[in-house]
Amino acid sequence: ETGVTQTPRHLVMGMTNKKSLKCEQHLGHNAMYWYKQSAKKPLELMFVYNFKEQTENNSVPSRFSPECPNSSHLFLHLHTLQPEDSALYLCASSPGTGTSGANVLTFGAGSRLTVL
Amino acid sequence: RKEVEQDPGPFNVPEGATVAFNCTYSNSASQSFFWYRQDCRKEPKLLMSVYSSGNEDGRFTAQLNRASQYISLLIRDSKLSDSATYLCVVRHSGNKLVFGAGTILRVKS
Numbered sequence: 001e002t003g004v005t006q007t008p009r010h011l012v013m014g015m016t017n018k019k020s021l022k023c024e025q026h027l028g029h030n031a032m033y034w035y036k037q038s039a040k041k042p043l044e045l046m047f048v049y050n051f052k053e054q055t056e057n058n059s060v061p062s063r064f065s066p067e068c069p070n071s072s073h074l075f076l077h078l079h080t081l082q083p084e085d086s087a088l089y090l091c092a093s094s095p096g097t098g099t100s101g102a103n104v105l106t107f108g109a110g111s112r113l114t115v116l
Numbered sequence: 117r118k119e120v121e122q123d124p125g126p127f128n129v130p131e132g133a134t135v136a137f138n139c140t141y142s143n144s145a146s147q148s149f150f151w152y153r154q155d156c157r158k159e160p161k162l163l164m165s166v167y168s169s170g171n172e173d174g175r176f177t178a179q180l181n182r183a184s185q186y187i188s189l190l191i192r193d194s195k196l197s198d199s200a201t202y203l204c205v206v207r208h209s210g211n212k213l214v215f216g217a218g219t220i221l222r223v224k225s
Contacts (some may be wrong), residue, residue, distance in 0.1 A: 002159065040124070040217060041217055042120065042214075042215045042216055043215040045213070104162055105162070105213065107159035107160050107161070109158065
């Protein structure tokens with residue numbers, strides 16, 4: 001609907017599981033982002049990719065591993081997560097990360113993750 | 117101090133009311149400012165950018181006060197469909213976007 005599609009929409013996993021979140025954008029954008037949204041907290045930037053290259057890692061624990069095979073696809077690989085990692089994970093894209101390009105993010109609907 | 121601070125609300129207003137939200141930011145070097153809207157269990161969507169001279173889009177008016185480091189959003193003639201969380205967003209140098217935690221608005225009939 002927004003041009004940014006995330007799957008799965010809901011995911012429940014145990015602390016020893018390995019799973020992946022997927023994001024695909026059909027907007028022709030060059031930059032893609034992962035954000036974490038916990039209840040009553042601001043969106044937290046996790047990773048930024050521009051033209052497939054990671055340009056920002058916001059001190060994210062290594063149990064979150066991003067992958068960006070091309071400008072249209074972004075993955076977040078999850079392993080040995082903790083219950084406090086339960087949150088809504090939002091993918092976004094923008095035309096670029098330059099002065100004007102970074103200004104408008106288009107978000108996907110999010111993947112709601114529950115870690116048991 | 118948080119980089120971007122908003123009153124979490126909720127603001128409960130009747131239809132037709134005028135309501136205003138403020139947002140303060142800590143980094144005086146912040147360059148761009150935005151309001152995003154997030155409906156319940158949905159993704160954030162850009163509502164409007166905030167320009168130095170202030171700007172209006174229909175029933176919505178956004179203003180920036182750099183001296184006091186705050187931005188505001190005014191909604192006139194509130195509709196039921198305006199019920200949402202309004203996120204204040206500030207761009208620092210280096211193009212990093214920082215989101216506030218949001219202000220909840222509930223418009224009631």
